[in-house]
Structure formats: C-alpha cells, structure tokens
Amino acid sequence: MAFPVTRLRRLRRTAELRNMVAETRLTPDAFVYPMFVCPGEGVRKEVRSMPGVFNLSVDEAVKEAREVHSLGVASLILFGLPDRKDEVATGAWAQDGIVQQATRAIKREIPGLVLMGDVCLCEYMSHGHCGIVKASHAPQSLGAAARDAITAVAVRDGDEREKAIEKLAGIASRASEASYEIVNDASLELLARTSVSLAKAGIDIIAPSDMMDGRVGAIRRALDEAGYTNTPILSYAAKFASGFYGPFREAADSAPQFGDRRSYQMDGANIREAMREIEQDIEQGADMIMVKPAMPYLDVIAAARERFDLPLAAYQVSGEYAMIEAAARNGWIERERVMMESLISIRRAGASVILTYYAKEAARLL
Numbered sequence: 001m002a003f004p005v006t007r008l009r010r011l012r013r014t015a016e017l018r019n020m021v022a023e024t025r026l027t028p029d030a031f032v033y034p035m036f037v038c039p040g041e042g043v044r045k046e047v048r049s050m051p052g053v054f055n056l057s058v059d060e061a062v063k064e065a066r067e068v069h070s071l072g073v074a075s076l077i078l079f080g081l082p083d084r085k086d087e088v089a090t091g092a093w094a095q096d097g098i099v100q101q102a103t104r105a106i107k108r109e110i111p112g113l114v115l116m117g118d119v120c121l122c123e124y125m126s127h128g129h130c131g132i133v134k135a136s137h138a139p140q141s142l143g144a145a146a147r148d149a150i151t152a153v154a155v156r157d158g159d160e161r162e163k164a165i166e167k168l169a170g171i172a173s174r175a176s177e178a179s180y181e182i183v184n185d186a187s188l189e190l191l192a193r194t195s196v197s198l199a200k201a202g203i204d205i206i207a208p209s210d211m212m213d214g215r216v217g218a219i220r221r222a223l224d225e226a227g228y229t230n231t232p233i234l235s236y237a238a239k240f241a242s243g244f245y246g247p248f249r250e251a252a253d254s255a256p257q258f259g260d261r262r263s264y265q266m267d268g269a270n271i272r273e274a275m276r277e278i279e280q281d282i283e284q285g286a287d288m289i290m291v292k293p294a295m296p297y298l299d300v301i302a303a304a305r306e307r308f309d310l311p312l313a314a315y316q317v318s319g320e321y322a323m324i325e326a327a328a329r330n331g332w333i334e335r336e337r338v339m340m341e342s343l344i345s346i347r348r349a350g351a352s353v354i355l356t357y358y359a360k361e362a363a364r365l366l
C-alpha cells in the first residue's frame with residue numbers, strides 16, 4: 001500500500017508510539033566500561049584529552065567499579081599503567097602487575113561484576129609496540145635513500161623545496177620501517193603468559209588486542225594447559241590502525257616511541273581482510289569477536305554480524321569520545337543526544353556488546 005493509505009508518520013506522532021516501535025534498544029547490560037589503573041593510592045588523575053576519564057589507583061578503581069556495577073553496567077575492561085616498562089613487558093604478566101592487583105581487589109569487593117582483561121604488551125614495553133621488537137640490519141635501499149636525501153637537500157627554491165622536504169619525510173619513515181620488526185611468533189609466548197596471569201588473578205574474559213597472527217590459538221592453548229578451560233576469549237579480531245586512538249595513548253601512556261602500528265593493525269581500506277581476520281580468530285577458538293573502532297567502521301560491524309554467529313562487540317574508542325566531548329564543550333552539538341545516537345548506531349549496525357567511555361552516563365539515562 002502506498003501513500004495516501006500508508007503514512008509512516010503515524011507511528012512517529014508521540015514519544016510513546018516511537019518507543020513502542022523502536023527496532024533497536026540500548027540496555028546497560030550491553031555496556032563495558034574501560035578503566036585505566038595506575039600505581040599509588042588515592043590517585044584520580046583526569047586524562048587531558050578525555051574529560052571525565054581518569055587514571056585510577058587500585059583503591060579508586062574499586063570505588064569506580066562499585067559505581068559502574070550499581071548502574072547495571074555488565075562489565076569493566078581493565079588497562080594498566082605500570083610503574084616500570086622494559087623490553088619484555090614484565091608488567092603485563094607479573095603476578096603483582098597493576099591489572100592483576102586491581103583485578104584481585106575488585107573481585108574481592110564486587111564479585112558479580114564481569115571483568116575483562118585487555119591483553120597487549122604496548123603499555124608495558126619501553127618502546128610502546130604491541131610485540132617484541134627486533135632491530136633488523138639496514139637494507140641496501142638505505143644507500144639509495146641517502147642519495148635521495150642529498151639530492152633533496154640540494155634543492156633550494158620554493159615549490160621544489162617543499163616537494164623535496166616531503167620526499168625526505170617519506171625517506172625517513174621508510175628508513176625507520178626498514179630498521180626494526182615486530183616479531184610475531186616470539187610475541188605469542190608473552191601474550192599467552194599475560195593471559196594466564198590475568199586469569200589467575202580473576203579476570204573473567206581474556207581480550208587480546210595486539211593483532212599478532214595466531215595469538216588466539218596460542219592463548220587458548222596456554223589457558224587450557226593452566227586449567228582455565230572455562231575462561232572465554234573476546235578477540236579484538238578486526239582492529240584497525242586508526243587515528244581515533246590518539247587520546248587513549250595518553251590515557252594508557254602507550255604511544256609507540258618510533259614508527260607506527262600499521263604492520264600489525266589492519267588497514268582501514270579493507271573489509272574483506274577484516275572478515276578473514278575474524279574467521280581466523282574463530283577457527284583458533286575465539287568465543288566473542290570485536291571490531292575497533294566503532295563509528296568509522298559501522299559497515300564492518302554490519303558485515304561481521306551478517307556473516308558470523310558469535311557474540312559481536314564494538315569499541316567506541318577514545319577519539320570518538322573526545323570528538324563528541326570537544327564539540328559539546330564548544331556548544332556545537334547536544335552532548336547527551338549525540339552520545340545516545342552514537343551508541344544506538346553501533347547497536348543498530350549489529351554489535352551486541354559495546355565498549356564505551358559513556359557506559360556510566362548512558363546507563364544513568366536509560
């Protein structure tokens with residue numbers, strides 16, 4: 001039936017009608033609240049680029065966890081800021097690691113709250129990469145690069161010079177790319193060790209975010225061998241190398257000291273590859289899968305929902321949060337309205353679990 005018999009506006013007339021026919025709903029039990037735990041006592045330090053988000057010492061983290069639980073939010077995901085970093089990420093897998101301490105304290109006080117443990121090495125590595133870094137020998141192309149550099153510097157005028165400088169920047173990044181490597185297979189052992197240590201401390205769900213090949217299988221085997229056959233894995237299966245992670249790196253103090261993460265995180269241009277990543281993780285034993293970031297990758301969430309039957313999570317990342325906060329502070333958008341709209345869009349795309357810095361506030365509104 002077409003217009004005028006059909007009038008779609010009939011069901012939009014009042015808030016009650018709209019609510020009754022809503023196709024997608026948000027509930028606090030679908031939210032996961034990310035928390036950054038740091039050493040010390042009574043520490044509550046706001047992250048500059050993420051107003052309302054804090055680095056919390058263990059005692060403060062327990063208070064925050066209690067509040068999160070009282071709002072009906074299902075789960076917390078913990079990230080750690082260790083007091084020391086090294087080349088083997090000791091802080092990630094040590095039994096007295098900062099996340100392990102926080103886990104034990106929160107579990108003691110609020111046993112009903114589901115705790116997720118982010119498994120990665122970058123926060124604990126002195127170089128800030130997600131795996132073990134090996135310096136590789138300078139390749140021959142460096143000689144050619146040096147010649148290019150000399151040519152570029154010799155150019156003196158205007159436009160030509162601009163171009164030459166741009167070219168130099170390219171040469172520099174190529175050179176540093178060539179001089180180190182994130183070693184995949186050796187990193188798996190540390191990731192597996194970290195996962196077992198977190199499970200031992202009481203983490204309910206292990207969530208690897210490093211994007212090394214084969215990590216889910218390695219972690220599953222290690223958990224099973226250590227007796228944690230019932231601990232599920234939520235894999236950050238399709239994690240894209242993204243500019244939207246900027247504020248997180250400040251929050252978790254995890255910016256790489258050189259280079260970037262494009263050799264292990266996914267290229268934003270690729271959705272078919274994202275499906276392959278997810279498929280691989282499922283084959284290796286992932287119990288839940290995740291797409292990250294959320295809003296710039298809603299099509300990936302929708303495609304994953306269509307294709308796979310596992311519970312699907314999406315991470316509304318720091319940059320998504322920071323953009324909304326910044327625009328709202330300027331009075332350019334209505335904060336609460338945009339917050340809820342961003343969350344419903346992720347839900348509508350097909351994510352059943354949403355990791356979001358808005359978990360507490362959205363739960364209050366629901």
Ligand SMILES: [Zn+2]
Nearest residue numbers: 120121122130
């Ligand atoms: Zn990492």
